[in-house]
Amino acid sequence: MIVVPLLTFLAVACLCLPRDGGIRLALLRAAVIVGGAACLAVEALSAAHALHRPVVITCWVLALLITGGFAVRSSRRPVLDLRARWASLAAVERLMVAVLAGLFLLDLVVALIAPPNNFDSQTYHLPKIEHWVQQGDVSFYPTVIDRQLAMAPGAEFLLLHLRVLTGGDGAYNLIQLAAGVGAVLAASRIAGQLGGGTRAQLVTALIVGSTPMVVLQATSTQTDLVVALWVACVATFTLDGLHARSGAFDILLIGTAAGLTLLTKATGLLAAGLLLAVWTVAQLRLARWRGVPGAVAVGALMLLLAGPNLLRVQDTYDNPLGPAHLRESISMQRHDPAAVLINALRVAETALQTPVGPVNDAIAAGIIGLAGVLGVDPQSRDITYWNEEFPYLSWPPDEDRVSLPAQGVLVLLGALLLLFRKDTRLYAAVFWVAVLVYVVTVKWQPWGNRLIVFLLVLGAPLAGLWIAGLTGRRIATWATTGALAVGVAAGGFAVAYGWPRRLVGHGSVFTTSQLDQRFIREPGRQRDYEWAADAVRASGARRVGLVQGYNTWEYPWWILLPGTRIDSLQSLQPGLTPPGAAELDAVLCVKPPHDCEFYLLPTWTVHRRNDVAYALAPLS
Structure with missing residues (x-):
């Protein structure tokens, strides 16, 4: 039954193919449309207490028959002359394509063999799906683990379809894998929208696709790659609307992508909200008052997708963001400049941490010392996740914590340098404001590196443009090439030896039983x-x-x-x-x-x- 959603997605992609034949755009449009429809279907079937296998199968078969029928009759067909495209690439560009393909193929092997064994998924991501299947709807139920109810369910809505269609969790890991591929496609397209050529787009794709956190999350049932994909879709769709008035279909895509972001993880809205604000201003500038209905429509689509769940949370906890203890465990309670600075430095240290222990220790000690000078307790509950302590060992290839020093440094440098370039400064400014909003609102936490994946995807095009433009600058070229190579090697190491799903070594997916893998964390x-x-x-x-x-x-x-x-x-x-x-x-x-x-x-x-x-x- 998993073939039915896949064929439906491909049929929608054919129908969404732009006249210039942009396959990436068609795939991203299809991802948003199918994802949005799937989430709306969950709410509609839930309202009728009809979240049962025969009904869900019927819905997907009908969707395939309708979209497939229109796709067959459509005159639009994707033209893939792979041989010509491959021949047009330089040797180094072919190498980048091969590396990316190899990483995702290895991830596909792991995703298909390994059962879901992410820690958070054992506690709240996956149990709530079983409760939904058991009761035939997504209404709330008694539980002591309130994260099962209060946390945004967008990714789990997609998993729910796979659960009902297949009767099990064997295909669960494919959602994040597909989101990882989609994030690579979206980031590379953004690089092209910002003026980057083939090499800039491939460098961007390689930065995203080789990041250890990305390759590890791509085989898990976490939600960070899913929200990163939706944020990247908001970015690429809104960029199309900065210089031309958005049509009804464009508005549908933007509103649906933003709604999926809100439904999946509220932190993604820290960037998506900024992008929507920039797009709205651009539309008002281009069409004056005629741009207002488009902005209103985007807001309505967001409420259509995320509204029902927000109402459930509001009715249960008297706040659409959940119970107070859960909100306060994540959000900053201090917002003075000193506290924000220390929070930002700790987030950066954890994200850019390297395997060189003395360097890490010196940097962490410096941050703690500066905090003392500024009168900020670096372990304060106001700026630190409850019962956790800075610093934290983050560089080992673990899906919940792994750092991204090579890719992170390249993204930050690219975003800084392109902030002063006319054709990229607006996008770079949005990236930096999103980073600022994140460190102002989200506390430092040991597993914070997975929460900033959407920022990595958003900033990667700036790194791709900067690196591709270094031709002729020998020292800078060698330095960035070396950093990128180190990052790619780290990504490959994460696929091979990452935890808790690895190809080789103790606990390999090839030598460890399915049940043992489920408990491999503990x-x-x-x-x-x-x-x-x-x-x-x-x-x-x-x-x-x-x-x-x-x-x-x-x-x-x-x-x-x-x-x-x-x-x-x-x-x-x-x-x-x-x-x-x-x-x-x-x-x-x-x-x-x-x-x-x-x-x-x-x-x-x-x-x-x-x-x-x-x-x-x-x-x-």
Whole structure:
């Protein structure tokens, strides 16, 4: 069934092909249209409590028949003369294409073989999909892990389609892989829109596609590449509207891409919002009052896509951004210049950290010393994620933290130098303002490097233009080529040895069982989870209650107990009452805030093994 969405996407791409034959633009348009339609379908089917396999399959088949029929009848066909294009490339450009293709092919192997095993996905990204499938809609449910509800669900809406169509999670990793490819296409197109030729566009693509965080995220069920793709789509579509009035189709694309950004991750709006403001001003300048309806339409599309979820969050937590403790754990509580400066320096140190320990230690010590001089506590909860401490070892190739020193430095230098060039200064200014807004609003956190992927994609075209324009400057050319080579090598190393999915070494996707890979982050949990699940399954329990901590892995229970109804016995949501033990056949407990007996009837007997416990309903 996964072929049906793929063919639908290709049919839409054919229908979106511009008259000049721009295949990149057609693919990006199709990504936004199909992504937006998929998210709207989730909300529509949810409203009818119809998120069930027969209905979803029917919707996709109808979509394929309609789009495929129009595509067959359309006179527009993509013309791919690959041989001629390859022959037109210089040797170094062919090398860049080969490297990019090799990295993404290796990522494809990992994505297809490895099961989802991202830490956050075990806790909240993937369990909420199982709850949606279980109840047939995306309405909120009782849970102690409120991130399952309060965090924006755009990427999970896309995963939900794969889950319902295929009946499992085997295709989950392909969403982020597709988003990574899309981000490369969008960034390279932006380079072309800013005046870059073939080499500038390929350098841009290589910078994005070889970044360790990108190649590692491209095989995961995180959401950072998905939001980076939507932000990049907003950027490339709005750039088209800076010098020509946007038509209805252009406005549809811009509004849908912006809506998907808001629905996927609010941090992406820090850049997308700036791009929309620049586009709106340009449209008003070009068409005066006639540009107002377009801006209003973009806002309406954003609300159409993200509004239903924002209303659910508002109704549950009295704030569209979620509960106070979750907001305050991420957003800056100090905004004075000294606090913002220290936050920015810590974000930069973590993002640009190298394997050279003494250098890292000296830089971190300098930042901490400066903080003392400025009267800022570098570990203060006002500017630091709760219970975390700066500095943090970020350079190892781990999908949650890996730094990007080579690509990051190239992007920052390119953005700085092109800020003074007439044809790129507006775009460079938007990039720098987005960076500033980020460090003003988002606290430093150890895993912050994955949150800034959208900024990397947004700034990569500036690096590509700068590097491609260095011809004739021998020292600068050699220096940037060396930095780019180091960055590419780091990307290749991340694919081969990255964690928690790697091609070679201990824990290789080729030599480690599927279940072992799911627990590879914390293998000590596996035997206890299996022990409890075996006992519950052997009892014939049909409805199981779950008692767990705030950061507990919930998703493995859905894998170990397929076909079992699982409900939380805890709730942090006012008005959402969990079931009682009397309604259940069994209860599973993992690091609960109270002893497991707190949630049970007196006649239930608890069986414990380390941090895991289970209890079965007494036989009547």
